[in-house]
Amino acid sequence: MSVLVESSGVLPLVDVEIAFAAGSLQDPAGREGLALLTGHLMRRGPAGLSQQRFEDRLASLGARVSVQVSMRSTRIRATVLRRNFEPLLGLLSDLVWRPALRASDFAKLKRQAQAALISRLDDDQTLAALCFREALFGEHPYARAQGGTVNSLARISLQQVESFYARNIEKGAFLVGVAGDVIDSEARALVSSHFPSTKRQKGKDSAVPATRTRPGRHVIIVDKPERTQTQLYIGTLGARTRDRKLFPLIVSNTAFGGTFSGPLMQEVRAVRGWSYSAYSRLLHAKQREAWYMSTAPAAEYSADCAALQLDLLEHWIDRGIKKSQLSFAQRWLINSHCFDRDTPSKRLESRLDVELLGIPRNYVEKHDELVAGVSLQEANEATRARISTRDLTIVVVATANQVASAFEQLPGVKSLEIVPFDRG
């Protein structure tokens, strides 16, 4: 039985999470969005209960249920008033073991998911983030958007959803987590009675090929009319989860662009006022994930801002961070770590990440020691070893004719491509 419990009697609330080790990486090529559609179709309710009655039941219990799909997991998350914890578990158990997966719901869900993709074109920041991943990872599965595309969704059939469910969920390869106002023994007993055959099973660790960098600096302009402002992403490959340079890189990146006091934010925002936000972010996964800087400068100085960021990046790689920056970043990471565990649901989440995503347990349990143990030399070596200044993907959502020529002149640019924002 794989049940994780985080008890806290502060508020009469309980969170329940049912987590499967199957996500968008399991989507077949050309049918991106399958994991998401499966999760959301399950969310429409169990067999024997119409969607309407299911929603009414949830609302009456004071419960909310959502489904999140990531590359490697699908999570059904529920929250409920304490007094209705047990009835909610009953509903969730029906949802997992006997989902209705109705054809009529499926057709509607597909149309809704497609409409959501179209509506997303309104959001420039999301557009930039998605285009950046596509451009950085190319054909690699990490480039896939969890929601798929309008065309890939159209190709998915109900049979494929049923088979995804049968392969990844029906056999009980999931974890159940409970957090909040319930004591450990009660939570375990209730979960056991509703999920009797839940076994500790490792999700199939699908082989993911190594990610590769595209040599050179490449600019992609996502052309959208009437933009007074641009969304700018500059990045390259970063680190793997099990990279021994991960913590040195986390500390170094925090010193560079992870806080308001770092040089990226100071130079872009505090000194020049060029962007409301300016941060760099380091992701990690089984294979090398992305490292990127994101800013939102006005169109008239977007290319200047990109040039400044490239300078700052080179400076960071070539000269490294200083001792004072290292200790500042370490203090920030260690002192603010309490906010990763200040609620029972956050504590549960990090335990589920360990179980489900293969994050080493000591990353959570010895976080502060790992951060404190990074030396200046390790931080700077890790930065030089992992972050390239040569191979960069630069994505900007902008009105192309306002910015194209200036971006073409950025140092080292090998190619510039303009793509319409609504290309599908």
Added chain:
Amino acid sequence: MATPQVLIERLNRGVQKRNARWALLRDVAFGDALRLRRFRLGNGLTVLTLVDRSAPTVSYHSWFRVGSRHERPGKTGLAHLFEHLMFNATRNHPTGDFDRLMEGAGAEANAATWTDWTYYYENAPRDALPLLIELEADRMANLVLRVPQVSSEKEVVANERKQRVDDDVEGKALELLYENAFVRHPYRWPTIGSMDDIRGFTVKDCREFYRTHYAPSNATIIIAGDFSELKALSLVQKHYGGLSGARRIEERRVFKEPPQRAERVFQLPAPTPTEKILLGYRAPSFLDRDTPALVLANEVLFGGQSSRLHRLFCLDEELALSVRGSISPFVDPGLFEMWILLREGKKKAVALALLDRELARLGSEGPTPIELEKAMSQLELSFLHSMETAGGKAEQIGFYETVVNDGAAVFERLEAYRDVSTRDVKRAVAKYLRPSRRTRIEILRRAS
């Protein structure tokens, strides 16, 4: 925990300066374990404390009774610009020190401004509380306002405006809605300010604004989380007790908005893939006795996937991708906003007719008892979620203290909702959600 009277006695022992002497105003229970206490320093600074040791964190909020309603035409956006300026140099700390010290201590510091208020907050590890108190007291009295800081922040705010309004279709529509739904009230201008006004601010404008609105007597401090009340109040006394409460605070001006007798309709062409409708019905103040009934109505209409309009628009008729509603939580009467995000190719007129039909039905028949029960359960859930962290508790208490003049009222809100009957909802919907009371913005698709 010491009784508040004992606490006050100890804190005031030997303190001669009137500004630095404490008074206890209120002590109320929140559940079995928590208590909210309200104190006031002699200089007018109100402090609310809520000790909660469930996590080793503390949240420190400074709420000021100043927002965009206190500006004037030609100077819109000053309250919001000021929020940015407050992170700059003081007489005791050079530019950048505030963020460096906060981040070094592991604190997250930020702020927000709206129509009736501005607040600053830090969520920090518990040991950082003395630093938070010192730095917040310092910037309440010692802010340095010079050309370089003001110029740089004006540029940042101009960029923020581009991001949130000029290039954001919903932001632009909201600005158009409030500008036209109100004729006289300052709620008609955007909190972020017009671009011309942002560009035009001077150091003198900023200094005057600071002198007028930033003073202990116009502020409330909320401390929530894992801390010693005695030590915290003693530090507040030390750092704020020397500040004068004598600055002139503007009396709240009364703006009488003329009644709306006919629908106002505007069109906004935009480079958007789908059309949208934004409606603003003239609604009562957050403090009005009709507001709880409208909140319940909002839940029945828009609250989650079992709500009437979600079911109708998004599932049954497949007209919209989403629908949502909210009531502006303002001191003076505001708007009941409704959004309909249409799907590609769907007609606005059909959606609007359907909405009018449903509002008329709710106004004549009211909600069913089951709908009221669902709405109440969902509101209870939302309330508890908002109180999960120390930061969440401080924010709720700060909002109620500033808008309702009673931080403890947050704990009574659920009771006010429970008292709402089917008849109350019916009456409130019939009274407020009529087409003649609304302003409509139609967002049209302009081909690229």
